[in-house]
Amino acid sequence: MPHQHSHLADVEFDPELIARYDGSGPRYTSYPTADRFIEGPIAAQYVTALHQRQDARSSAALSLYVHLPFCDTVCYYCACNKIATKDRGRADVYLNYLEREIALVRAEFAVALAVTQLHLGGGTPTFLTNAQLSRHMQMLKQAFAFTLDAECSIEVDPRRLNDGALELLADHGFNRMSIGVQDLDPAVQKAVNRLQPAELTQAVIQKGRALGFRSINLDLIYGLPKQSVSTMQATLSTVLTWRPERIALYSYAHLPERFMPQRRIESADMPSATEKLAMLKLAVTTLLAAGYVYIGMDHFALPEDDLAIALEQGTLQRNFHGYSTQADCDLIALGVSAISRIGDTYAQNHRDLIDYYNTLDQQQLPLAKGLVMTRDDEIRRAAIHDLLCQSMLKIASFEQVWAIDFATYFAPELVQMQTLEHDGLVELTDDSIDITPRGRFLARIIAMRFDRHLREAKSLAKFSRVI
Numbered sequence: 466m467p468h469q470h471s472h473l474a475d476v477e478f479d480p481e482l483i484a485r486y487d488g489s490g491p492r493y494t495s496y497p498t499a500d501r502f503i504e505g506p507i508a509a510q511y512v513t514a515l516h517q518r519q520d521a522r523s524s525a526a527l528s529l530y531v532h533l534p535f536c537d538t539v540c541y542y543c544a545c546n547k548i549a550t551k552d553r554g555r556a557d558v559y560l561n562y563l564e565r566e567i568a569l570v571r572a573e574f575a576v577a578l579a580v581t582q583l584h585l586g587g588g589t590p591t592f593l594t595n596a597q598l599s600r601h602m603q604m605l606k607q608a609f610a611f612t613l614d615a616e617c618s619i620e621v622d623p624r625r626l627n628d629g630a631l632e633l634l635a636d637h638g639f640n641r642m643s644i645g646v647q648d649l650d651p652a653v654q655k656a657v658n659r660l661q662p663a664e665l666t667q668a669v670i671q672k673g674r675a676l677g678f679r680s681i682n683l684d685l686i687y688g689l690p691k692q693s694v695s696t697m698q699a700t701l702s703t704v705l706t707w708r709p710e711r712i713a714l715y716s717y718a719h720l721p722e723r724f725m726p727q728r729r730i731e732s733a734d735m736p737s738a739t740e741k742l743a744m745l746k747l748a749v750t751t752l753l754a755a756g757y758v759y760i761g762m763d764h765f766a767l768p769e770d771d772l773a774i775a776l777e778q779g780t781l782q783r784n785f786h787g788y789s790t791q792a793d794c795d796l797i798a799l800g801v802s803a804i805s806r807i808g809d810t811y812a813q814n815h816r817d818l819i820d821y822y823n824t825l826d827q828q829q830l831p832l833a834k835g836l837v838m839t840r841d842d843e844i845r846r847a848a849i850h851d852l853l854c855q856s857m858l859k860i861a862s863f864e865q866v867w868a869i870d871f872a873t874y875f876a877p878e879l880v881q882m883q884t885l886e887h888d889g890l891v892e893l894t895d896d897s898i899d900i901t902p903r904g905r906f907l908a909r910i911i912a913m914r915f916d917r918h919l920r921e922a923k924s925l926a927k928f929s930r931v932i
């Protein structure tokens with residue numbers, strides 16, 4: 466009997482509970498999280514993992530990610546790995562190196578690998594000129610065999626979109642886009658150095674739809690300087706008239722000591738914790754009332770969107786880009802700082818552009834660090850996956866898959882779960898751990914209890930806050 470997942474869309478916003486559990490924590494776009502990766506030689510293991518995939522004739526889907534790091538202005542809230550420049554020529558050099566990296570990866574395979582998913586992220590992928598974008602896509606298509614129904618998505622900055630770029634992307638098979646919006650209020654936009662009139666965003670959405678982009682995601686942020694419940698309300702009411710298929714609602718984590726651009730934000734402009742929580746409450750209730758489904762950490766989607774359907778059917782996945790509908794897939798990631806995962810091996814490229822270039826100059830994969838998962842990592846990764854993607858963990862089937870006695874293996878975690886149960890975040894039975902509708906906004910708090918590395922880590926300060 467397949468499990469019924471119809472309750473998964475249920476969610477209850479409990480500000481008191483959220484305030485109580487507010488704290489730092491990872492987003493679990495991977496487990497172990499990237500901060501656990503070990504510096505040093507990983508290339509040999511990574512290549513072995515690539516070969517094993519080939520030898521096993523793995524039918525696992527393959528996803529491709531390319532990091533395009535350039536931005537020509539810097540948004541002050543930004544915590545991404547990007548390079549500020551106005552010089553488009555730098556992207557030509559970067560593409561030369563990407564070409565080398567692609568050739569090195571390609572050389573490990575007898576035949577071109579089938580790719581079912583491509584994502585271009587950044588930085589600002591639309592920083593590239595149309596000629597650069599075309600060259601980039603040709604490089605990828607020569608090395609990889611894109612399936613006809615491949616999901617191709619790109620992060621679009623409406624302020625940096627050349628004439629004809631969307632048409633060109635559509636011609637290359639792009640069918641999804643994610644647009645950074647953050648907030649539509651001019652004072653907020655000024656405070657974060659991202660002036661982007663609503664009309665501009667709207668025009669990109671309309672054009673994208675006309676060109677056949679079937680899913681458009683908008684990124685919003687709460688907790689920005691000059692933001693308030695009333696700016697949030699105004700932003701949401703405009704955004705909802707556009708009816709994007711997906712909305713990501715991120716919490717701004719103000720960590721000026723870690724992220725240089727954030728030092729340009731006036732602390733006097735920052736909303737209080739109470740105001741921030743009120744903004745989150747408003748956003749969540751508004752989106753739910755407008756018919757959006759809460760997918761999980763930060764993400765909402767219309768009920769007819771693939772993510773909402775995957776949630777209902779229990780087939781939702783989580784990867785470096787948030788939630789996905791693609792079954793647990795291998796990921797080859799290219800470009801500076803990009804993180805790949807093949808089988809049990811994570812491998813991350815150099816974060817620094819010079820190191821990235823230098824390594825490629827030596828005809829070596831530009832890998833800086835990585836991690837080969839232990840069996841314990843894999844077991845915990847599976848537990849965290851079930852909790853974040855299905856809001857429950859079925860103990861009997863988990864024990865069967867991993868050949869463990871759950872109560873013994875996770876004895877300390879189950880003790881911790883009792884406190885969470887007492888507070889109404891989870892329900893525990895002998896058969897399952899179920900996240901309650903009230904617990905869904907705090908799913909990462911629950912997931913953190915299964916994170917062995919986190920328990921061993923000294924400081925949590927480097928992670929963003931839960932709200």
Ligand code: SF4
Binds near residue numbers: 536538543587588589
């Ligand atoms: S938020 Fe995006 S566009 Fe702005 S600086 Fe960061 S990477 Fe560039």
